[in-house]
Amino acid sequence: MTRGILIAGNQSPLFSAASAEALKRVEHFASAHIPNRFPLPDGGVPPEARAAKGAFPLSWNPASPISARTLVVAAENRLRQISDAIVICSPPAVFKTAETLTPEDIDVLVNDHIKGWFFLIRELSLYFRRRGAGSLSLIAPEIALDGGAGAGNKSAPADIAGPSAAASFRAFAQGVLASQSGGPFQTFGFTAAETGSEGDFAAWFFKIIDEGAGKNSGRWHKYPRLKIFR
Numbered sequence: 001m002t003r004g005i006l007i008a009g010n011q012s013p014l015f016s017a018a019s020a021e022a023l024k025r026v027e028h029f030a031s032a033h034i035p036n037r038f039p040l041p042d043g044g045v046p047p048e049a050r051a052a053k054g055a056f057p058l059s060w061n062p063a064s065p066i067s068a069r070t071l072v073v074a075a076e077n078r079l080r081q082i083s084d085a086i087v088i089c090s091p092p093a094v095f096k097t098a099e100t101l102t103p104e105d106i107d108v109l110v111n112d113h114i115k116g117w118f119f120l121i122r123e124l125s126l127y128f129r130r131r132g133a134g135s136l137s138l139i140a141p142e143i144a145l146d147g148g149a150g151a152g153n154k155s156a157p158a159d160i161a162g163p164s165a166a167a168s169f170r171a172f173a174q175g176v177l178a179s180q181s182g183g184p185f186q187t188f189g190f191t192a193a194e195t196g197s198e199g200d201f202a203a204w205f206f207k208i209i210d211e212g213a214g215k216n217s218g219r220w221h222k223y224p225r226l227k228i229f230r
Contacts (some may be wrong), residue, residue: 004079005029006210008060008071008120009088010113011036013023014141017198018086021206022056030082031055034062034116036092037108038161038163061207062116068123081131084209085124088119088139092115095163101160114166128185135186135217138173139164139226141201142193190229 005022007031011033022029023179056078061067075082091113094105121136128134143159143166173189180187204223208216 001082002080004075004081006032006033006072006075006079006082006085006124007088007137008085010034010090010092012088012090012092014090014139014198014202015088016182017202018088018139018206019055022086025206026054028054028079030058030078031201032058032060032071032075034060034112038092038094038105045064045187050220055164057092060120061085061118062113063111065119065123068116068119071120072123072127076127082124082134084125084135085128086137086139086209087117087121087124089113089166090139090141091143091162091165093159095110096160097157098160100157105161109161109165113161114168117169117172121172122219125176125180129183132184135188135191136176137188137205137209137211138169138176139190139205140170140173142166142191177218177220186212186214188216190223191220197217 003026005026007015007022007029008031009018009019015033019031020030054157056075057073058071058078059067060071072082092102096105096107121138124169125135143162170191177187188205188209190201190208192201201223205221208221
């Protein structure tokens with residue numbers, strides 16, 4: 001049976017590492033990323049993400065529930081079925097103060113990096129429940145709350161967006177893991193702290209997904225040697 005892997009998440013080194021791990025298991029996988037629409041500190045624009053070799057890049061507007069549904073249908077069409085959905089929340093940093101955060105910044109944060117996860121995870125849960133099989137993995141690397149723009153500089157702005165988005169995702173993921181326990185498909189939560197590499201982290205959580213043990217479903221798994229520095 002063909003294994004269909006869908007990876008959806010923020011444009012980040014961890015997303016790239018997960019893509020590389022997927023290609024060790026399948027010839028092709030489906031890929032959808034949230035572009036970083038926040039400006040860089042120097043006023044520049046983040047580069048566009050390049051599709052990994054072997055990836056079927058799919059369009060996704062995180063703010064749209066219709067787009068989330070379309071993404072799942074498109075992934076199924078390209079892969080024939082979705083066996084494993086890997087959702088990676090590694091939000092961009094926005095080093096601003098509250099008074100310099102614009103209404104447009106807030107819209108991007110809420111629509112792309114909070115609402116988008118609710119819409120997509122809902123659609124994936126509906127898909128796997130209808131199929132009666134599969135796995136949904138929720139990846140939430142820990143983000144330090146004191147990750148200011150200047151390390152050790154108390155006057156530098158803190159990351160005002162990343163921790164907020166990550167905390168929302170983590171809380172929603174906790175509810176998903178608890179509510180899906182004993183259901184027709186497997187749910188995994190993965191998080192990480194301390195030092196290491198994105199590649200090692202991705203290899204570790206893919207190994208647990210591959211094993212597919214029922215005892216691993218419905219709970220968090222913590223990898224102890226990684227902290228995401230952005």
